Amino acid sequence: MLDRNQERRRVLKVLGATGLATLAPAVARAKDAEAWRIGAALDVTGGASFLGVPEHNAIVLAVEQVNAAGGIKGRKVDLAFEDSKSTETDSVLAVRKLISQDKVSAIIGPSRTGGVMAVLPIATEAEVPLLAPVSGVNVVEPVAQRKWIFRPGQGGDLSVGKVLDYARRAGWKKLGILYSADAYGEDGRDNMRKLAPDFGVTIARVESFPPASTDLKPQLAKLSAAGVDAIFMHGYGAPSAIVYRNAREMGLKAPIISGHGQANNAFRNAVGPAVVGQPIVGAPVLVWNELPDSHPQKQPAAKFVEAYTARFGAAPDMFAGVAYDSAQMVLQAIRETDGERAQIRDWLENKVRNYVGVTGVFNFSPTDHAGLTRDALVMMIATEGGWRLADYEK
Amino acid sequence: MSALAQTAAGRQAVPIAILAALAIVPLLTRDDYLLGVWTFILLNIIVVVGLDVLLGYAGQLSLGHGAFVAIGAYASALLTTKLGWSGWAAIPVGMMVAALVAALIAVPTLRLRGYYLAMATLGFPILFDAIIRGGSNWSGGSSGVTAIPRLALGGVVLRDPTAYYYLVLAFLAVVLLLVWNLMESRLGLRLRAIHADEAAAMARGIHVVRTKIGVFTLSAAIAALGGSLYVHNVQFVAAGTFGLNYSLMLVVMLVAGGMGRIWGGVVGVIVLGWLPELLRDAATWQPVIFGVLLALIMLFSPSGLAGLVRRRSSFGPRSNNHVSDAPRHRTASGPLLRVSGLRKRFGGVTAVSDLTFDVAAGEIRSIIGPNGAGKSTALALVSGALPADAGSVQLAGEEFAGRPAHERARAGLGRTFQHARLIPTLTVFENIVLGASMLGGSRRDSEGRATCVLESLGLGAVAQRFPDEINHFERRLTEVGSALAARPALVLLDEPAAGLSAAEIELLANVLREERDRGTAIVLVDHIMALVMPLSDRILVLDSGAQIADGDPSSVTADARVRSAYLGQGAAHA
Amino acid sequence: MEWLVAVPQFLAGGLAIGAVYGLIGAGFSLIYNTSRVINFAQGQFVVYGGLSAVSLVANGIHPLLALPIAVLACIVLGGALQAVLATARRGSDELTFILVTIGIAIAWQGLAHQIWGSGYHTFSLYPEGAAFVLGASVSYGTMVTLGVTLLVCLVLWLFLYRTLVGKAMRACANDPRVALTVGIRPRTMVLGAYLASASLGGLAGVLVTPSLMMSAEFGVLLGIKGFTAAVVGGLANPFGAIVGGILLGLFEGLCVGLISSDLQDAYAFIALLAVLLLRPQGLFARKLPAGVR
Secondary structure (H helix, E strand, O other), rough: OOOOHHHHHHHHHHHHHHHHHHHHHOOOOOOOOEEEEEEEEEEOOOOOHHHHHHHHHHHHHHHHHHHHHHOOEEEEEEEEEEEOOOHHHHHHHHHHHHHHHOOOOOOEOOOOHHHHHHHHHHHHHHHHOOOOOOOOOOHHOOHHHOOOEEEEOOHHHHHHHHHHHHHHOOOOOOEEEEEEHHHHHHHHHHHHHHHHHOOOEEEEEEEEOOOOOOOOOOHHHHHHHOOOOEEEEEEEEOHHHHHHHHHHHHHOOEEEEHHHHHHHHHHHHHHHHHHHHOEEEEOHHHHHHHHOOOOHHHHHHHHHHHHHHHHHOOOOOHHHHHHHHOEEEEOOOHHHHHOOOOHHHHHHHHHHOOOOOOOOOEEEEEEEEOOHHHOOOEEEEEEEOOOEOHHHHH | HHHOOOOOOOOOOHHHHHHHHHHHHHOOOOOOOHHHHHHHHHHHHHHHHHHHHHHHHOOOOOOOOOHHHHHHHHHHHHHHHHHOOOOHHHHHHHHEEEEEEEHHHHHOOOOOHHHHHHHHHHHHHHHHHHHHHOOOOOOHHHEEEEEOOEEEEOOEEEOOOOHHHHHHHHHHHHHHHHHHHHHHOHHHHHHHHHHOOOOOOOOOOOOHHHHHHHHHHHHHHHHHHHHHHHHHHHEEEEOOOOOOHHHHEEOOOOOOHHOOHHHHHHHHHHHOOOOHHOOHHHHHHHHHHHHHHHHHHHHHHHHHHHHHHHOOOOOOOOOOOOOOOOOOOOOOOOOOEEEEEEEEEEOEEEEEEEEEEOOOOOEEEEEEEEOOOOOOHHHHHHHHHOOOOOEEEEEEEEEEEOOOOOHHHHHHHHOOOOOOOOOOOHHHHHHHHHHHHHHHHOOHHHHHHHHHHHEEEEEEEEHHOOOOHHOOHHHHHHHHHHHHHHOEEEEEEEEEOOOHHHHHHHHHHHHHHHHHOOEEEEEEEEOOOHHHHOOOOOOEEOOOOOOEEEEOHHHHHHHHHHHHHHOOOOOOOO | OHHHHHHHHHHHHHHHHHHHHHHHHHHHHHHHHHOOOOOOOOHHHHHHHHHHHHHHHOOOOOOHHHHHHHHHHHHHHHHHHHHHHHHHOOOOOHHHHHHHHHHHHHHHHHHHHHOOOOEEOOOOOOOEEHHHHHHHHHHHHHHHHHHHHHHHHHHHHHHHHHHHHHHHHHHHHHHHHHHHHOOOOOHHHHHHHHHHHHHHHHHHHHHHHHHEEEEEHHHHHHOOOOOOOHHOOOOHHHHHHHHHHHHHHHHHHHHHHHHHHHHHHHHHHHHHHHHHHOOOOOOOOOOOOOOOO
C-alpha cells in the first residue's frame, strides 16, 4: 500500500503530464511580420504524395524566384505550408490552421478532389481565396456557391472531352469505363457518361476498382467480353499500373486510354514497358520539347522545366505545373493589389484574362472558375523512355 | 480521501473537475485554430469514454470502434443533406442506428473471445467503408457528403468556434456524468468482474452475454454521438474519415491514458491528441511513435498513466440497517438439493458417473475422495459451470439440469472456487458487494448486506484493500463472503481450507457453522480432514468418479472401501 | 451474362494473392500454436520482405540473390519481435499481447513509410507474359508463386509431421509444460516459430512484389486477410492455413468478378465472420484452439 506522499507524487506526475500537453501548443510559427504570406496545404505524405511533393516543390520554387528578385513591393513572400496527409480530416485541419493561425492571404491546395471538397465550406466561410490543383468538376460548380474557389487545372470534363475527341477520330464507337472507387475516379466516370453521347460514343460497360487493388483481370475480362473498342481508365496509383500489365498478360486487344492521373513520373517509373503505345491525356509541360514554337505553352513550360530540374534534380510533371501557375497567379494578384484576401479573389475572377501559364491560357470569369479549355491538354503516347506527343495533336 | 470518495457528492468530484478544467480552455486560447483542435479533442474524449466502458471495464477487445463513429456521422450527414432533417433530430437517430447495429453484431461476435473478437471487430470499419463506397447512389460514395449544415440553436447558426466548443462540452458533460456514475455503480463492479473472470462472474449470478451486449450497445451509441457532432462542425465526411487508423488511434489513446478509469481516457486523448500538433514537422514519424508508445506501455505499464494513481473505491461499509439474514428457500420441504444420475465424460475418461445425493437445508455435507476422484468436477456440474452429459440437479424441487450457471446462482446456489477467484481489480468490500448485488435492491441495500458479511467475517480492517494486498486466508474469506452475501440457500465450497493454518481452519469452521445455523445448506469439497470431520453432518466419498460411501463421519472413516481408496491397505489414519 | 465465361479468370485472379494470404496465415498458425499469441505484425514481414528486395535489386543485386537476403532480413525482424514480446511481464493477458503486436505493427508500418515512402514499388523477377489455363490468363509470375507456395506447404508438412524438431514444436503447442518434462525447450521452440513465421511472410513478400507490387501501406490489411486464411484453414494447422489462404483468394476473386469490386476487402471479412460463426475451428482442424470461446 502506498503511503500518502508516494500517492501524492504520482497524482502530481499525471497532472504534470497533462498540463505540459495542454501548454505545449503555444508553439507558434516564427513569422516575419512584414512579409506577404501565402499558404499551401498539400498531400506530401500519404497515398497522394506523388501529387503533393511536386506541387510543394513548384510553389517553393515560385516563392524563391520572387524573393530572389527582391520580393513584391519591397517585402518578402512567406510560404506557410501544412501537410494535408492525403486525408479529408487533415486537409480540414491544415486549411484551418493556415487561415486562423498563419493568417494567409490565399491558399493553394489541397492535392486531391476529396480534400478540396472537405475544405470548401471553411474557405468560403472565412472568405479566403483557394486555388485547388485538382480536376474534380464539383470543385467549381455550381459557381454561385464557389465564389472563393478557383481550379486552375485541367478539369475532369476537359480531360474526358479530349479522350472522346481522340476516340471519335480513332473511330471507336463503344467504350468501357474502368474507374477507381474514389472521388477522382467517380468524377471521371460521371464526366464520361455525360459527355459520351455528344461524341457519338456509347458506354458498353462500367467497372470499378478499389484504390488498393492488386489484380484487375476480372474487370478487364468483363470489359473485353462486352466488346468494347477501347477502355477509358480513370484512376491513379498502383492499380493503374497493374491494369496495363494485366492487359498485356491477357493479350487484351482493346487499347487502354487513360485520364491525366497517369501523367506523372511516379506512374511512368512504376508501370514499366506494359504501357508503351497506350494513349494518355497529358499536359504541355510533359512534352514541351515536341511542341511547335508557336504553341503558347512552349516557352513558359521550357523555362519552368529548366528551373525546376535545376532546383530539384528531376523533371516536373503536370500538377507541379498547375501548382506553379497557381502560385504565380497569387503573386501577381498581390503585385497588382494591396494583397487583401477579397482583393486577390476579385483580381483572380476579373483580371485573369488570356493569362499565359505553364499549364495553359487561363480565362477566369464570374461564371468560370476553371479557366481552361480542352486545348490546355494534349494527348500523349507512352514510349520506352517516357512520353511523346500523339500524332493526333499534330 | 477515501471517505470523501464515498459520499454521494464526493463521487462526482472527478467528472466535475475534468469538466471545469475543460471549460476554462477557451478563455486561455484566443486562437480559433487551437480552439478547433481542442474541439476535436473533446469529440474524441466523448468517443473514448464510450470505448473505455467496453474495452477498459468490460474487457471486450473492440478494435474497430471508428465504424460506430462513422455510423453517427453518416446518419447526421445524410439525414440533413438528403432529407432536410434538422441536425438535432438526426443525432438521436444516428445513435439509435449505431446501437442497433452494435446489438446485431454483438450477438454473434461477443461469443468469441480474445483474438477472434479483436480480429472480427477490426473488420467493422472495412465493412462499413465498403458499404459506403458501394452504395454511392445514396451515400455519396468515395467523394463523401459535403455541405452538411451546421447546427442552429434558436435561429442562431452555431458557427463561432467558441460557441461550438461549449456545445460539444455540454454533450460531453452529459456523457461523462452518465458513464462515470454508471461505472461507479454496481454495474461497474459487474463489468470489471466480467473482464477479470467470466466464470466467477457467472457464479455471482451475472448474465454475462446480456451485459456484454448492453455495454457494446451503449458504447456504440456514444461513439455515434461523437460522429454526429463532428460532421456539424467540419461539414464534410467521407468513407475513410473514421477508418482503421482512426479506430486504432482511439485504442492507443485509451491505453496510454489508462483503461478502466474513465479519466484515464480523458488524459490519454488530451496528451496524445496534441502529439500530432507537436510533431507537425516530423509528421511522418507519428505512426512510429504511436506504435512504439503503445507497445512500451502495454509491456511495462499496461495500466497507462492512470495506473500511477490508485483507484479509490466509492463503495464503503455503512451501518447495518437491513432486516433479515435468512437464506432463501427456507420453507422448502424435502431436500434442498437433489442430485441424481449425474454423469460427465471427457473424451475417454469418465470423470463423474451416476452421482446421486441430496442435501437438506441447514446441513453441512462434505464430498471427499482421493485425487482425481471427480470432486471438483462434481461441484462444477452442480453449479452449472460445466454441462453434464446426463442427470438431474434439483434445487428446492426445481429442475436446473441444462440451465446456465448464472441462473442457478440467481436461484440460490452460491459457489466458491478451488483457487480463490476474487476479482483482482475490485477491493475486498467491492467483491462482497458484487455478491450482494445479485439480490437487487438499492445501492444502500447491497452495501448494507455486504457490511454485515464483512463484519461477521472479521474483514473490516482490509475492506478497502485489493486482493493482491491481503493474505491467503483473507482472500479465502472474502470469496466466501462474496458467495454468502447473496444469501444463497446452498453454497458449494471447493477446497476452502487449502493452504490454511490450523487456527485459520478453526476460524473458517466457525464461520461455516454460523451459516449452517442460519439455515444455509453447505456442500464442502476438501482434503483436509481437520475441517471436514468435525464440521460435516454427512460425508460423501468419491473414487474415480463413482461414489463409494455416504454417511456420517464416523461410519465413513470406518468404511473399508474408503480406507483402501485413500491409503491402499491397512490405513493408520483417516 | 456473357461474361460468365470469365469465371475462370475471376478465380485465377485470386491465386497469387491467395498464396500470399496462405503463407501469412501459416505464420499466424505457427506462432499461435507455440505461444498463444496472435501476431498482428505478421503482415509487416510481407511488406519488409518485398520492399527490401526492391531496394536490393535497385542497388544492383541480382534478384535471385536479393530474395534470400530479403527473407533473412525478415527473419531478423522476427527474432527482434520475439525478443520484445519476451520482455512482457508474467501473467500478461491476451489484451496485452494483442496491443503490443498492434503497436509494433503500426510502428513498423510507419518505419516502412519512412524508408520507402507510400508509393508502390516493384522489381523484375519473373519472365514477362502469361499462359492460358482453362480459359484464364495466368501470368508466369502467378504460376511460380503458386508453385513455390505449394512446395513450402509440402516442406512444412514434412517438417511438422516427419521430423523430430517439428514434432517437438507440435508437442510444445499442445502443452508446453509437458513438453518441458521431456526435454523440449519451449522458449527455443517459440523463437523457432517466430523465425519460421517471419521467413514465410518475407517469402510471400518477395514472391508477390514482382507481380502485384508492394507498398508500405499494405501491411495491416494483409495481416487481417492472412489471419482470415488461418481461420478458414484452421488456426491449429499451419499447412491448412496455406490451403485456407488459397481458398480465400479464390473466393475473393470470384466475388469481385461476380458481384462487385467495390466491396473487395469486405469479402474477406465476411468470410471471416462466416467461418467464425459457423465453423470456428476452420475447415481442416478438428478442435478449437484454446481461448476462443
